[in-house]
Structure formats: structure tokens, C-alpha cells
Amino acid sequence: MLAAPINPSDINMIQGNYGLLPQLPAVGGNEGVGQVVAVGSSVTGVKPGDWVIPANPGLGTWRTEAVFGEEELITVPSDIPLQCAATLGVNPCTAYRMLVDFERLQPGDSVIQNASNSGVGQAVIQIAAALGLRTINVLRDRPDLQKLTDRLKNLGADHIVTEEGLRKPEMKSFFKDVPQPRLALNCVGGKSSTELLRHLAPGGTMVTYGGMAKQPVIASASQLIFKDLKLRGFWLSQWKKDHSPGQLLLPSRGADSGEDCRGGQPRKENKLWLQPDWAQILLPPLLAIGSAEPAMGHQASYLTSALVSVS
Ligand SMILES: NC(=O)c1ccc[n+]([C@@H]2O[C@H](COP(=O)([O-])OP(=O)(O)OC[C@H]3O[C@@H](n4cnc5c(N)ncnc54)[C@H](OP(=O)(O)O)[C@@H]3O)[C@@H](O)[C@H]2O)c1
Structure with missing residues (x-):
């Protein structure tokens, strides 16, 4: 090794x-x-x-x-x-599958995620940029937030929002310029995931792949009834069991969901994986x-x- x-x-x-x-x-x-x-x-x-x-x-x-x-x-x-x-073998593959398997996204669509500085989060940023998707990246506040923001933007992140910022009323005007996401990627659980749900477009999907806060995912009844949000989970180990190695790069659950993204022009120049x-x-x-x-x-x-x- x-x-x-x-x-x-x-x-x-x-x-x-x-x-x-x-x-x-x-x-x-x-x-x-x-x-x-x-x-x-x-x-x-x-x-x-x-x-x-x-x-x-x-x-x-x-x-x-x-x-x-x-x-x-x-x-x-x-x-x-x-x-x-x-x-x-783990984080980039997880990011890719979550981006293509759950919602049929088109270049220009947006994706929201928490723990955006995690290994998976950084892979999401880079792969989404290559697919032409815009990322809204939620982070916990920290003293060196600007440094981290610069690093993630350098990877291809479009928007950086703190957990606190996500709860502020100003987010309403934010979504005047940015399309509401139909896909949310949840690594944290607890309040953080409830906030992601609040900003999802009607009919959108939140995929939970990590539980870093060790708190349950809570969706309000109105989010489920009036917005018809979908709560899903992803586990790469299970995905690998369910798919032969030859299928690793092909879309699975969303049928042809990945093809549209791959067919579109990458919005940013593809970089080497960082x-x-x-x-x-x-x-x-x-x-x-x-x-x-x-x-x-x-x-x-x-x-x-x-x-x-x-x-
Ligand atoms: N389901 C799957 O197939 C799959 C595949 C790969 C990874 N995962 C899971 O994804 C998660 C991230 O993995 P990784 O390798 O990317 O991790 P990582 O690089 O170590 O990053 C951990 C992330 O979790 C955040 N975090 C830690 N404790 C937190 C808390 N109490 N509340 C909110 N955020 C917290 C950190 O944010 P700060 O910088 O603010 O601390 C950081 O963004 C893990 O749960 C891992 O098991 C799942």
C-alpha cells in the first residue's frame, strides 16, 4: 500500500x-x-x-x-x-452518483449541499462544475471563512453561504437570481438538513449520505404535503453491490438522468481532480x-x- x-x-x-x-x-x-x-x-x-x-x-x-x-x-x-x-474510490464516486441518479438536472440548474468543505462536498463542487451545474455550498462559520471560501471557489463553487446565512430572510432575494435547487445533498442532518429542505424547489429531492451532526433529518408535514419534497438516501457500498463494475459510470436510478448533463457543454473548463x-x-x-x-x-x-x- x-x-x-x-x-x-x-x-x-x-x-x-x-x-x-x-x-x-x-x-x-x-x-x-x-x-x-x-x-x-x-x-x-x-x-x-x-x-x-x-x-x-x-x-x-x-x-x-x-x-x-x-x-x-x-x-x-x-x-x-x-x-x-x-x-x-469513495468520495468522488459518491458525489457523481448523487448528482446524476436522483434528479434529471440540466446545465444551469442548481444544487444545494451542506458540509461543502468535506471530501464529498469538494468532489460535488468539481463534478457539478464540469457538468454545468451551479452549486450553493453551505458551510459552518469559522474564523478563516474567507480562506475556505476562496479555496472552494477555486474548485468551481458558485455560491458560499454559512449555516446562519441560510436562515436569514435575505435568502429570498438570493433565489431571485439563482434557480431554486431541485437537488439537495445532506451530509449533516439535524437543523442543517431542515434548512436545505426549506430552500428546495417543489418536487425536489434531498439525498442524505452522511449524518455528521448525529441528529435526525426532520421534514415538516407542510414540506411533504404542499411541496411534495422527496427524502432519499445514498450508500455507495450498496450501489456497488447493486451494479456490476461495467455500470460504474452509467446513470442508474434516474434512468437517463445523467445523460442530459453529460451531453451539455461543461460550463467551466474541466480541471484535473483536486x-x-x-x-x-x-x-x-x-x-x-x-x-x-x-x-x-x-x-x-x-x-x-x-x-x-x-x-
Ligand atoms: N453514503 C455514502 O456512500 C458515503 C460515501 C462517502 C462519504 N460518506 C459520508 O459523508 C460524510 C463526509 O465524509 P468525508 O470523507 O467527505 O468527510 P470529511 O472530509 O472528513 O468532512 C467532514 C465534514 O463534516 C462536517 N462536520 C463534522 N461534524 C459536524 C457537525 N457536528 N455538524 C455539521 N457538520 C459537521 C465538517 O465540517 P466542519 O469543517 O465545519 O467541521 C466537514 O465538512 C461522512 O459522514 C461519511 O461517512 C458517505
């Missing part, structure tokens, strides 16, 4: 409150990039030197070496930055979940450093 991130879901898995739990003892880490050192004689899909990422969650990427079946890996280009390759800011940290030598001793065989060595996103 060359590099592996620490994602919130990795922590949830260790806490035992994730939708997918490994058999113990297990190695943590669901994402990362490795380099193939050697292959068996009947292997045709990968060769020594290739960079590979996990095809599915649960591979245990926080280690230095492992033996995997070729069907467990996807080859990625090795001429992209290491941190991009290590974080390609990964979230990251810091490299040293890990303690043993990260086997539920095991005091390192597991035997190919799980015996552990990654000594991992990437943490700094939003």
Missing part, C-alpha cells in the same frame, strides 16, 4: 456502528492505493508496477502489504498524484480491530502512515 486515507466511515466501522462490519480480527481502512509487486501465473487483469485501488469496501487498507485476488482491485493511472489515487487538503500522520504499529496481536500471514504488516483530510 502506498497511501490510505482515514475516512469518517472507517471510524464508524471501528465504533461498530457502520452498515458493514468486518469479521474480527480485521485490518482497518476501506480506501487507498497500492502498487502491485508480483502476480500469480494466471493473473491477467493487473501486472507488477500497476497502481490499484479496492474494488469494494472492507479490504483493510491500513497496512503495507497484502495478497489480494485481482477481482478485488481496480487499476488506476499511476501518473496522477498519489493522494488523488488514494481518495478516488483532492481535499491532507496531512500525513504516523499510525501506531497495530491497527487490527479487535486483535491485540497482528493477524498472521498477509495481514502481518501495517501501514505506518495515513492521509487525513483537512477541510
Whole structure:
């Protein structure tokens, strides 16, 4: 393994409150990039030197070496930055699927999201810009808000609003110039998600993919009755189970929903994928979940450093 991130879901898995739990003892880490050192004689899909990422969650990427079946890996280009390759498989894919699977959006339409500085949020900003969609990005206030705003705008964000700003009456005039979004992406829950719902266009969809505030999503009866808003959820692991690898880049639920966006002219020049800011940290030598001793065989060595996103 060359590099592996620490994602919130990795922590949830260790806490035992994730939708997918490994058999113990297990190695943590669901994402990362490795380099193939050697292959068996009947292997045709990968060769020594290739960079590979996990095809599915649960591979245990926080280690230095492992033996995997070729069907467990996807080859990625090795001429992209290491941190991009290590974080390609989860957040950008989640962002893309949510943008194309739930609402039939056209270039010029807008999308609203909270936790916009998260790894997923930054992927949403970049992919939406490439699809010609406008993003309304909600953030928690902070002392260096301007710096973060500049960074997100540089990625392609159109509008930045704080959680507090979203509750202000001035938002009414904001939506005179910007089309009301038909898609909201909720990473937070609680009050933040209620605010997203308030600004959704009638008939629009809010997709919940994270619960960072650990509070329930609350929709008022009037939002459901008079605005007919739809509340949906997305989980990439389930999506992968439901789709063969060949379908990864094709639209699913919204039938042909993605085609319209892809057919339209990108509003901004496509840039290379920019990964979230990251810091490299040293890990303690043993990260086997539920095991005091390192597991035997190919799980015996552990990654000594991992990437943490700094939003
Ligand atoms: N469903 C799926 O398939 C799927 C796929 C990928 C990720 N996810 C989920 O998406 C979420 C984000 O993942 P990530 O890797 O993008 O995370 P990340 O880069 O670590 O970002 C975390 C984000 O959560 C915000 N946050 C943290 N605590 C919060 C709180 N109490 N209230 C409001 N906001 C809070 C942070 O905002 P501040 O900067 O203001 O702290 C930041 O924007 C996680 O819940 C993850 O499990 C789900």
C-alpha cells in the first residue's frame, strides 16, 4: 500500500456502528492505493508496477502489504498524484452518483449541499462544475471563512453561504437570481438538513449520505404535503453491490438522468481532480480491530502512515 486515507466511515466501522462490519480480527481502512509487486501465473487483469485501488469496501487498507485476488482491485493511472489515487474510490464516486441518479438536472440548474468543505462536498463542487451545474455550498462559520471560501471557489463553487446565512430572510432575494435547487445533498442532518429542505424547489429531492451532526433529518408535514419534497438516501457500498463494475459510470436510478448533463457543454473548463487538503500522520504499529496481536500471514504488516483530510 502506498497511501490510505482515514475516512469518517472507517471510524464508524471501528465504533461498530457502520452498515458493514468486518469479521474480527480485521485490518482497518476501506480506501487507498497500492502498487502491485508480483502476480500469480494466471493473473491477467493487473501486472507488477500497476497502481490499484479496492474494488469494494472492507479490504483493510491500513497496512503495507497484502495478497489480494485481482477481482478485488481496480487499476488506476499511476501518473496522477498519489493522494488523488488514494481518495478516488469513495468520495468522488459518491458525489457523481448523487448528482446524476436522483434528479434529471440540466446545465444551469442548481444544487444545494451542506458540509461543502468535506471530501464529498469538494468532489460535488468539481463534478457539478464540469457538468454545468451551479452549486450553493453551505458551510459552518469559522474564523478563516474567507480562506475556505476562496479555496472552494477555486474548485468551481458558485455560491458560499454559512449555516446562519441560510436562515436569514435575505435568502429570498438570493433565489431571485439563482434557480431554486431541485437537488439537495445532506451530509449533516439535524437543523442543517431542515434548512436545505426549506430552500428546495417543489418536487425536489434531498439525498442524505452522511449524518455528521448525529441528529435526525426532520421534514415538516407542510414540506411533504404542499411541496411534495422527496427524502432519499445514498450508500455507495450498496450501489456497488447493486451494479456490476461495467455500470460504474452509467446513470442508474434516474434512468437517463445523467445523460442530459453529460451531453451539455461543461460550463467551466474541466480541471484535473483536486483532492481535499491532507496531512500525513504516523499510525501506531497495530491497527487490527479487535486483535491485540497482528493477524498472521498477509495481514502481518501495517501501514505506518495515513492521509487525513483537512477541510
Ligand atoms: N453514503 C455514502 O456512500 C458515503 C460515501 C462517502 C462519504 N460518506 C459520508 O459523508 C460524510 C463526509 O465524509 P468525508 O470523507 O467527505 O468527510 P470529511 O472530509 O472528513 O468532512 C467532514 C465534514 O463534516 C462536517 N462536520 C463534522 N461534524 C459536524 C457537525 N457536528 N455538524 C455539521 N457538520 C459537521 C465538517 O465540517 P466542519 O469543517 O465545519 O467541521 C466537514 O465538512 C461522512 O459522514 C461519511 O461517512 C458517505
